[in-house]
Amino acid sequence: MEDVLDEIIPTDELRKFERVYHTQLNVGNITNKAQFEYAWCLVRSKFPTDIKKGIILFEDLFQKGSGDSKRDCLYYLAIGCARLKEYSKALQYVRAFLQVEPDNQQVQTLERQIKKRMEKEGLVGMAVAGGIVLALGGLVGLGIAMSKKS
Structure with missing residues (x-):
């Protein structure tokens, strides 16, 4: 299976669907x-910028x-987020679908592709480290709040 995260639409095809959408938008009936x-x-x-617009429309x-239709939207939201390298968000959409x-x-294949990209870019370790930092920050904040109450 071709990696759906690398698929690029030809500009003329994008423009064709853009014209249809904007024609309907101008009449107020999309x-x-x-x-x-x-x-x-x-x-x-x-x-x-196009990918971000697509995500907004799918949301x-x-x-x-x-x-x-909700199921299909989740799939393409995951693709859009992954293409923007928002891998955690993409995985949330994939997991919701699954x-x-x-x-x-x-969708299982898409999940593997996203995880592979994360590993390739070294983001898996960063995501784990980020979670630990957030947890420690929360504990420190809780400790400070508790000490002020005493």
């Missing part, structure tokens, strides 16, 4: 299909959606 297709193109763009669709469909091979 269909979920047009918004989904445009967001799907945006998260596969090579430009971080909106997730809030409005149900069933399969709670509903634990045997979904496509």
Whole structure:
């Protein structure tokens, strides 16, 4: 399976879906299909600003959606976040998806790809270290607050 995190949409295809979306936006009646297709193109763009726009559109669709549409949004939200190197957030979306469909091979593959990227970039250790620092900071803060009460 090709790494979905490396897939880049051709500019002409992105522009085609962008025109449809903006035409509907101008008339004030955006269909979920047009918004989904445009967001799907945006998260596969090579430009971080496009990916961020795609994530916003998918988050909106997730809030409005149900069933399969929510599931599809989670998948593409994970891809968008991973492409922006927001790996922790991407894994949250993947895990939310897998709670509903634990045997979904496509999402399991995506999870492995995200973890592989984290390892490659040395972020797994940083995430663990960051958690320890946050925990220690919380304990210190709690200790200071307790000592002030005494």
